[in-house]
Amino acid sequence: MAEVTPNIGLKKPLESEFVSIHTLNENMDKVDQSLGAVNDLPTSAANVADAISEVYDHLADKxxxxxxxxxxxxxxxxxxxxxxxxxTMQGRTLVNLLGRDGNCENTSRWSAELVSLAIDTTNVAYGTSAIKMTHTSTGGYMYRVTQLAAGKYYLLAGTLKNVNMLNGLAVRFVAIGDQNFYGNYITGTDKFEISYATVAPAAYDGSSGIRIGIGAMVASSGQYGYADGIRLYEITAAEKTYIDGLTTAEAQAYIAANYPYVDDMKHVNAVYxxxxxKNLLPPFSKWTMNSNGAVNGEYSYQLTTSTTTNQPSWAKVNLIIGQQYTYSAVHAGRLVVVFYDITGQVISGSGVSTAEAELTFTVPVNTAYAEMRFDGDSSIGTFTFTNPMLNFGPEPLLFEPQxxxxxxxxxxxxxxxxxxxxxxxxxxxxxxxPRVTRRFRETALDGTLAWAFNLDFSGFKRVICPLPGATYVNAKAVKYDGKLLRENVDVDGIDNFQIDVTPSLYITIADTDSGWGESYTPTEDEIKAYFWGWRMYGSNDGLPYTGTNGGKIWKMIDANNNSTYGQGVLVVPTTLNILAETAYKPYRLMYQLSQSVDEPVTxxxxxxxxxxxxxxxxxxxxxxxxxxxxxxxxxxxxxxxxxxxxxxxxxxxxxxxxxxxxxxxxxxxxxxxxxxxxxxxxxxxxxxxxxxxxxxxxxxxxxxxxxxxxxxxxxxxxxxxxxxxxxNIRESVESLVRELVESRTETSVLANTKAQKQQPQWIASTLRNDWVNFASGMAASYRQNESGEVELRGVIRNGITTDGVVLFYLPTDYKPTRQTVIGVLNYHPSTNEVFKAFLVIDADGKVTIYGAGAGSAISFDGVVFPLK
Known part of the structure; x- marks a missing residue:
């Protein structure tokens, strides 16, 4: 008797049997029924064999x-x-050799040759203003003096807008080796465009400055234009060759993407x-909503109009030029798309709309972003709008939330x-x-360093400070106003710097900048005050202090090199000036590490x-x-x-x-x-x-x-x-499992470490202004607890009690992010009385006291404050 297969019962005829067509057909029907319909296969394959191969492909090691x-x-x-x-990404540093001057927020940073300069807040490419340059004669230009070095290569670029100069507006290098190098002329009058020029100043020795200019070769009096985002970068020989080989349009696009304007020195940072x-539209909580509308859910909105104005609500989205998209929704109003260029102007003739359920469009040239709108279509009534969807392609996809x-x-x-x-x-x-393999570091050159006087020159002075033991290669130094210091082995010019082998840092400072008069030798604390952002004056005439023009007075310096803030102080400052959050940044030094370090990143x-x-x-x-x-x-x-x-x-x-x-x-x-x-x-x-x-x-x-x-x-x-x-599925699952296992391992290690961790160690405070510890077992000290809070303890006595006097400073990891005021006990031994004083901890780490009486003893026990 014939046998059957154990799984689906196929007949297995004996060798002596005659095999009928019926038996063969029955076997094939069972196989077909067992495999099921091809269109039910859980793969993209069109047949079972290919489906099996596809499954194996998803399970293979790839x-x-x-x-x-x-x-x-x-x-x-x-x-x-x-x-x-x-x-994975590589670091990159752009150093604008014009510092912050190219932001064109201040005409005093630029000189004028046959032009007048004014600030304009309407025609702007960067920041809040640009410089309007009006010609007073033929061929004028605005300029500033900078230094270039022979044997190096430079790119000068500016974002310019011409208004009525027939021959246009351009950047220019003036008289390098008796030559002028002009950039491409901007002749259009409707928008800002990039003018650029490259140069290799082989004939320039770098001993004196040259002019970097913006202007026209020929212009009549009264003709004008705007300048903003001016940058001067050192580039490689290969980059110069590449840029020079591009068409003007290609170079403008390349420079916009790869050499954008930056203030002073910036790196790859703040990246997203x-x-x-699949749905490019966010929920309605992220739309700009019309005041007559009501949001009823994440993707449900109702507009009630009483006039025939459209009354739109919209979401701003970034799209790809030339790409086709479909905008769809369930609605009873109108769908609208409006395209904008980089200046925020509507692109001529580039709005599309429909009262249908979907709208397909192609993004036009010059689009920077678009607004996906919904409105009432010039009608009065109530309009609903639900499940908006924006997706790739000419067909709408089924709605899903973003x-x-x-x-x-x-x-x-x-x-x-x-x-x-x-x-x-x-x-x-x-x-x-994410982790980073660091090759470079950057540090603030503020008043915490051990600055000392080194040498006096005519009109400027040189100071020195030791640096931590390291190899300082590829160093760049930036002044508080964004100006790049010139690296010079002799350090014999204003705003020069050099690092020697010890290593020690040398910096030169103009007398007019520091406020140290000619032949006056500043003390170490006065040098530190400068690096905290303070300028010194003689109280009689407001000029640099010489020792004969009254008493000493210090005023805060801002980012524009002004120091007119407040009335000044009569005691040498020992903290960063309060403009540091907004208008003052300390000197900075970037340098290459001798040995790379690997570290986590936020x-x-x-x-x-x-x-x-x-x-x-x-x-x-x-x-x-x-x-x-x-x-x-x-x-x-x-x-x-x-x-x-x-x-x-x-x-x-x-x-x-x-x-x-x-x-x-x-x-x-x-x-x-x-x-x-x-x-x-x-x-x-x-x-x-x-x-x-x-x-x-x-x-x-x-x-x-x-x-x-x-x-x-x-x-x-x-x-x-x-x-x-x-x-594929295998690699995806393996990756997820591996990350899960390692994350659980890290979590368990942290939990065990926390359970076994000893209490944080107390760090002794360095007291100031005559304050001393009350007793050996009651020393003022601080620590950071496991909750991330800072705790103080100890008792101090007999210091200066003027309101706002500094008691001590907290280091970087112990500073709060905002000013904190805490009540403390104030004991007067002479009267045996206890009063309440107020401890003020500033974001710069300064700890001061208010309300302390003469001969006071101040207790810090119980003082706790958060870092954030």
Whole structure:
């Protein structure tokens, strides 16, 4: 008797049997039934054999997929399965040899040759103003003097707008080896464009300055234009050759992407990489909403109109030129797309709209961003708008909420030498965490260093300070006003620096800058006061102090080299001036490490690729979880963040804001906040956030994550990012399991370390102004506890008790982020009485006392304050 197979019962005829067609057909039917329909296969294959191969392919051991990201918005093809993207990027440093002068916020930084200069706040490319240059005769120009070196290569670029000069406006190198080098002339009159020139000053010895100019070769009196974003960079010979070989349009685009304007010295920093997901539109809490609209859910909105104006609400999105998109929604109004160029102007004839359920469009040339709008279509009534979707391609996808993923690197500061041959490198470790291999360091040259007088020259002085033992190669030094110091082995000119082999740092300072008069020798504390941001004067005439023009007086220096703030102080300052947060930055020194170090870097998020097309954006300007103080609107109905008008008080963020991305309440996202893009006159920048009073928690700590408007003040984007991701299910699962195991290991190690950790050690305070410890067992000291708070203890006595007198300083890791005031016990031994005094701990670490009486003893026991 014939046997059957054990699984699906196929008949197995004996050798002696006759096999009928019926038996064969029956066997094939059972096989077909067992395999099922081909269109039900859980793969993309069209037959079973290919499906089996595809399954094996997903389970095979494979190398990761590689891809390259560049600055801006781009389409990235994902794999067959969702995967985490692991990025790698190189550091880069841009040093603007014009310091901050090229920002064109101050005409005093520039000289005029047959032109008049004025500040203009309407025609602006960077910051809040540009320089308007009006010709008073033929061939004039604005200029400033700088130094170049023979044997090196330079790029000069400016963002210029011509108005009525027939021959145009251009950058120029003036008289290098008896030659003038002109950039391309900007002849268009409707927008800012880049004019550029490269030079290799072989005939220039660098002993004196040359002129860097902006102007016209021929212009009539009264003709004018605007200049902004002027930068002078040292480049490599290869870069000069490459730029010179490009067409003007190609070079303008290349320079805009690779040599943007920066203030003084900036690195790859404040980097974000973001993938919006399949739906490029955010929930309505992130739209700019019309006042007649009501948000009923994350993706549900209702507009009620009483006039025939359209009354739009919109979301600002970045799109790819030439790419086709589809905008869809369930609605009873009108869908609208409006395209804008880089200056914020609507591109002529580039708005599209429809009352249908979907709108397909192609992004036109010169588009910088678009607004996806919904409005009432010039009608009166009630209009609903739900489930908006923006996706790639000519067909709408099924609605899904936006599922963004991102990686923020707010303070990575990846540096390099000129040309990038030596650079910091950011990579992803085995736990999926970013780390940096550091080749460079940067340090503040402030009053904490052991500065000393070295030598007096006519008109300037040289000071010296020892540096920590290291090899200082590829060093760059920046003055407080953004000016780059010139490295000079002889250190015999103003604003020179040099590091010797000991190593010690030498810096030269003009007498007019420091306030130390000719032949006057400053004390060590007076030198430190200069590096804290103070200038010295004679009280009789306000000139540099010579010892014969009255007493000494110190005033604060700001970023524009002014020192007119306040009336001045009569005692040599020992702390950073209070303009440091906004208008003064200490000298800085960047140098190459002799041996690289590997260290973690602050980050937030993780980047995921979904199947198919992904729109990934790379940029700079991210600020993560900055503390915010919401204030009440004058009408009393809202609390707002980043306001400078219309609210009971102002609360600008540290940087002018392009867009607020998230508002955090006690570290968690608070989705009750609405965000928008507003008038720059009402907000510090354009981004703002607000919340109805009913949803505001006055006891909560709020912070925001946002994009800064003036990215040139924070850093530059990487030129490219290399990244890899798992190619199939096996590698994706293995990667996730590996990261999970290593993360759990790290968590358990931290937990055990915390359980076994000894109490933090107390550090003795260095007392000042005659204060001493009350007794040997009661020494003033501080420590940081396991909760991240700073604790003080001890008792001190018999010091100077003037209000605001400094008791001691806390080092960097023990400074609060904002001023803290704490009551302390104030004991008067002579009267045996106890009063309350007030301890003030400033963000710079200064600890002062108010309300202490003569002969006081101050107790710090029980003083605890948070760092944030």
């Amino acid at each position: 190398s990761p997929h590689q891809l390259t990201l560049t600055q801006g918005v781009q389409v990235v093809q994902g794999g067959d399965v969702p995967a985490i993207l692991h990025p 990489i973001e993938n919006k997901g 599922k963004p993923s991102y990686l923020y690197l707010p303070d990575c500061n990846l540096r390099s030498n000129v040309g990038g041959s030596v650079a910091d490198r950011l990579y992803t470790d085995g736990q999926g965490k 980050y937030e998020g993780s980047l995921m690729l979904h199947e198919g097309d992904n729109q990934v954006e790379v940029g700079t300007g991210i600020v993560v979880r900055e503390a915010a103080s919401p204030v009440t609107r004058a009408a009393g109905d809202l609390h707002g963040i980043n306001s400078i008008s219309g609210y009971l008080s102002t609360n600008p963020l540290k940087n002018r804001t392009e867009k607020i991305l998230r508002v955090h309440k006690n570290s968690l996202d608070d989705r009750n906040w609405l965000r928008g893009i507003g008038n720059i006159l009402n907000w510090y920048g354009t981004g703002y956030a607000y919340i109805p009073i009913a949803y505001f928690d006055s006891a909560a700590a709020y912070s925001v994550t946002y994009l800064a408007l003036d990215t040139y003040m924070l850093g530059i984007a990487p030129q490219t990012i290399s990244a890899e991701y798992a190619p």
